[in-house]
Amino acid sequence: MAVRDLVNDALKSQTWKRTSAWVRGTTGRGPAAGHEIDGVFVPAEIVVYFGDDAEKIYQVQQWLPVLERLNEHRPVVLVFRKLSALRAVKGHTKLPRVFVRRFEDLMTLYSENRYKLALYVNNGVQNFQSFNEAHTVHVHVNHGESDKISMVANQVKAYDRVFVAGPAAISRHERVLYDFDMNHLEVVGRPQLDIDFPAELSAVQGLRTVMYAPTWEGENEANNYTSVDVYGAKIVRALLKVKDVRVVYKPHPRITDSEDPKLRAGHKAIIEALREDTEATGRKHVVSLTGNILAMFEAVDAMITDVSSVGLDFLYSHPEKPIVLTDRRSDRAKLTEEAPISQGCAVIDASSIGRLSEQLRQAVREDSFAEERRRIRAFYFGDVARGDSTELFVSAIDRLIDDRAEAIAVRRALLGKDSPSVVGE
Numbered sequence: 001m002a003v004r005d006l007v008n009d010a011l012k013s014q015t016w017k018r019t020s021a022w023v024r025g026t027t028g029r030g031p032a033a034g035h036e037i038d039g040v041f042v043p044a045e046i047v048v049y050f051g052d053d054a055e056k057i058y059q060v061q062q063w064l065p066v067l068e069r070l071n072e073h074r075p076v077v078l079v080f081r082k083l084s085a086l087r088a089v090k091g092h093t094k095l096p097r098v099f100v101r102r103f104e105d106l107m108t109l110y111s112e113n114r115y116k117l118a119l120y121v122n123n124g125v126q127n128f129q130s131f132n133e134a135h136t137v138h139v140h141v142n143h144g145e146s147d148k149i150s151m152v153a154n155q156v157k158a159y160d161r162v163f164v165a166g167p168a169a170i171s172r173h174e175r176v177l178y179d180f181d182m183n184h185l186e187v188v189g190r191p192q193l194d195i196d197f198p199a200e201l202s203a204v205q206g207l208r209t210v211m212y213a214p215t216w217e218g219e220n221e222a223n224n225y226t227s228v229d230v231y232g233a234k235i236v237r238a239l240l241k242v243k244d245v246r247v248v249y250k251p252h253p254r255i256t257d258s259e260d261p262k263l264r265a266g267h268k269a270i271i272e273a274l275r276e277d278t279e280a281t282g283r284k285h286v287v288s289l290t291g292n293i294l295a296m297f298e299a300v301d302a303m304i305t306d307v308s309s310v311g312l313d314f315l316y317s318h319p320e321k322p323i324v325l326t327d328r329r330s331d332r333a334k335l336t337e338e339a340p341i342s343q344g345c346a347v348i349d350a351s352s353i354g355r356l357s358e359q360l361r362q363a364v365r366e367d368s369f370a371e372e373r374r375r376i377r378a379f380y381f382g383d384v385a386r387g388d389s390t391e392l393f394v395s396a397i398d399r400l401i402d403d404r405a406e407a408i409a410v411r412r413a414l415l416g417k418d419s420p421s422v423v424g425e
Contacts, residue, residue: 051126144309189389197295
């Protein structure tokens with residue numbers, strides 16, 4: 001029975017609930033087979049595919065406002081392979097959401113709806129199952145723009161196109177990959193940063209707001225850029241010595257779930273230091289574990305962060321505001337090569353940690369890197385102004401869909417409608 005028929009049967013059933021329905025797959029396959037339809041299932045032109053569980057749902061969540069705008073232009077559906085991920089976005093978006101457990105049901109879903117383009121926010125291994133749908137344009141958009149080595153993976157060769165933020169990302173792919181067609185890269189800026197979010201942080205009169213926003217430890221040591229376990233508590237205590245500073249601690253969402261005892265201890269020490277200072281001085285520091293960091297930037301006067309997307313997002317939105325970068329490996333030459341943003345900010349590492357208070361005070365009050373930051377912003381994002389990225393993103397999608405439709409039509413004309421090469425297109 002086709003997916004569409006299953007859904008229609010469910011709509012007629014007395015047991016179907018409008019908010020959430022469990023529709024089984026083919027009869028007799030047992031409870032594990034099926035789809036969960038959240039809301040009313042509708043065909044769409046664009047599928048956003050996510051094969052991981054709820055632990056990585058932040059990778060999808062930051063795209064939701066952009067996808068909702070895109071949905072006004074071309075219908076979008078979110079497809080999940082893990083039930084926990086689907087449930088994690090409930091209440092965060094009105095986009096239609098579908099859970100598909102089995103590969104064969106995924107292929108049925110695709111063939112029934114003929115999605116024109118698929119977007120992927122990471123390089124999850126289950127993405128390759130989605131690639132089996134040949135007529136769809138497969139586009140990797142990633143979940144941020146950063147200088148982490150995980151930003152460029154050999155898997156990008158499998159996608160029809162890879163959307164990147166700007167010149168720095170192009171340079172990154174050239175430096176890391178072999179035998180990769182650079183023509184597959186599409187520059188679209190950072191559409192997520194075009195959104196006007198309701199403010200989640202307010203300025204405090206008489207105090208400068210400094211955000212410390214460290215990343216997590218990554219999947220392995222090569223991807224470990226966090227400062228929490230090596231410099232975190234020292235950074236916060238040094239900030240607390242600057243009497244006109246209010247600290248906002250905004251760690252990566254996965255820090256709170258870390259199994260690394262040193263990272264957990266650093267995280268705990270930071271929170272405790274902020275609590276103690278609030279009680280002693282009355283300064284109302286902020287610990288934000290779940291808020292939207294992009295909705296806080298406006299009230300932040302200076303940023304301290306690790307090599308991650310946070311520093312670049314802050315640079316895109318507020319190039320006039322100072323940034324301090326950490327380097328747990330204390331390798332300035334490598335940092336300069338792999339993270340060019342480091343040329344436009346003070347760097348905390350083993351060589352500078354001894355004068356941390358002075359360094360932070362100078363970074364917040366004097367900001368000697370202002371001119372260099374503007375040059376570096378152009379390297380990462382080109383001349384894209386706020387609002388331009390969304391237009392570039394939507395235009396690129398339109399062009400790719402039109403180009404694929406034209407290619408299919410040409411193939412049909414050349415090979416004939418009944419040729420095995422075009423059956424089902």
